Amino acid sequence: MERELDAGEYVARVGDPSAHWYGVMRGHLQMYVVTPEGNETTLYYLREGEWCGDGSLLKGELLQYDLRTLTTVHLCLVTAQTFNVLRNSSLEFSNFLCDVMNARMGVFVGMLAASRLLGPEGRVAKALLMLTKDRLEDTQRLSIHQHDLALICGLSRQRVNMALSFFKQNGIVHTDGPKGYLIVHTRRLSNYIGDL
Known part of the structure; x- marks a missing residue:
């Protein structure tokens, strides 16, 4: 199935039965x-092209988190029954599922390490890189509020604002347009992370 949702809508809530792969x-x-x-x-x-809900489906448990839209979202919902049929009958699907879960685990490990080893600027930089689609592009436009970025980093909104100010002063990010879209200079940000 496919669904269109506006920003701020809940797709699923903690405690809901695991009914779909999203x-x-x-x-x-x-x-x-x-x-x-x-x-x-x-x-x-x-982001676009990513999937979630597989862990709860595999374990047959209730959802352990809320799933909420940050922007207008076009979703694909695969039912639990179809998910399990594909997982049990298709080696290609199982390999794809393994790749999806491995990529997400890599991000979790990276963010955990950043939260324990890096200062606020490094944590914000890691989060911004997580949000970018393609690190080979020179610049990318992100539509994320500072509050949401703070939730990703585990920092206060004020501390994230200070880190963004530092990045703006150093030409790593800038804002654009009336809605204040964040333009990330991906290569410069990657170089900054590499220098930490």
Whole structure:
């Protein structure tokens, strides 16, 4: 199935049965958790071409996170039954699924290492690189709010703003347009990460 959703809509909520495998055809999707006290953090930020929900489907458990749109999103929803038929009958599908999960795990490990080893600027830089589609492009335009970027980094919005100011002063990012889209100079950001 395919669905179109506006920014800020919930696709699935924590505690929901695992009914679908979700693919982002266009837009950006956020996997995040909120504590009973209202503290929240982003687990992963899905871009066009990425998938999620596989872990819960494989374990047959309820969802452990909320899934919310950050932009207008065009989603592909594969039912649990179809997902399991493909996984059990297609080596190509199983290999693709393994690649999807391995790529996401690589990002998780990178963000965990950044949160423990890097200062705020390094953590924001790692998050920005995670959000870019293609590191070979010289510049990329991101439509993400500072609040959402802060949730990815595990930092306050104010601290993320300070890091972005540092990157702007050094020609690594700049804002564009009335909505303040963030333009990331991908190669410069990669070089900055490499220098840490």
